[in-house]
Amino acid sequence: MCNMTFEEINGENSSERMESVAKALEEVLSSALPHGCITVGVYEAAKSLNADPDSVVLCLLTTDDEEDVALQIHFTLIQAFCCENDINILRVSNMRRLAEILGGVKPEGEPMDLHCVLVTNPQPTLWKDPALNKVNRFCRDSRCLDQWVPVINLPDR
Numbered sequence: 001m002c003n004m005t006f007e008e009i010n011g012e013n014s015s016e017r018m019e020s021v022a023k024a025l026e027e028v029l030s031s032a033l034p035h036g037c038i039t040v041g042v043y044e045a046a047k048s049l050n051a052d053p054d055s056v057v058l059c060l061l062t063t064d065d066e067e068d069v070a071l072q073i074h075f076t077l078i079q080a081f082c083c084e085n086d087i088n089i090l091r092v093s094n095m096r097r098l099a100e101i102l103g104g105v106k107p108e109g110e111p112m113d114l115h116c117v118l119v120t121n122p123q124p125t126l127w128k129d130p131a132l133n134k135v136n137r138f139c140r141d142s143r144c145l146d147q148w149v150p151v152i153n154l155p156d157r
Helices: 015-033 043-053 070-086 095-102 130-144
Strands: 036-038 056-062 088-093 117-120 150-154
Touching: 015 036, 015 088, 015 095, 015 117, 015 130, 036 043, 036 130, 043 056, 043 070, 043 117, 056 070, 056 095, 070 117, 070 150, 088 095, 088 130
Parallel strands: 056 088, 088 150
Antiparallel strands: 036 117, 056 117
8 A cells, every 4th residue: 555645656755755765775774783773785695685584674775786797687687586475675875885884894894785685684573773764665665656766865074
């Protein structure tokens, strides 16, 4: 069931709504990170999705490297898997801001592969996040408008 108003469907208030969802996404990432509920990297995400898809609550795919054909093939496979397993997907622009939110480097000092980021919730009853509910509602409403993988721009701070 769609929860969008007539104005939202027709584009009015859409920039405000996108900013609100981007802020909620930042809150989700910031609160999931200290709990160890973030998986970064295409390969690591594929392993996590294969091992326990029920623990994944959100999949983020970046829009910054759209010329990389191999990466786009991986994205297509990940999107298909997420759709089959009812996992919400967002395309995120501004990988630099995503790196700022997530720390940008692994403990070994290597840069993180931020092309794919999973937010997991190992025990659904433990983590009830209003920001996550807002992002999930946005994804659901977008699917009602046949936008199966909506794009969010993380604004610079």
